[in-house]
């Protein structure tokens with residue numbers, strides 16, 4: 293499992309980026325950030341996209357993938373150290 297660099301959701305089936313930094317065009321089920329698109333075509337930094345997501349009230353991009361025991365506070369605690 294892989295972690296989203298934007299929202300900290302850590303159950304992605306594929307990595308957002310390869311070790312070389314190449315985007316995999318993976319969409320986060322949680323915040324909806326897509327590597328290679330939101331960061332490039334749309335020009336979002338992780339932080340800008342994260343702030344937008346937080347301002348919108350942490351909407352789930354794909355609610356079907358939302359874990360039953362998902363805890364926004366735990367995830368926010370984790371991402372406060374993210375850049």
Ligand SMILES: [Zn+2]
Nearest residue numbers: 296299320323
């Ligand atoms: Zn995310």
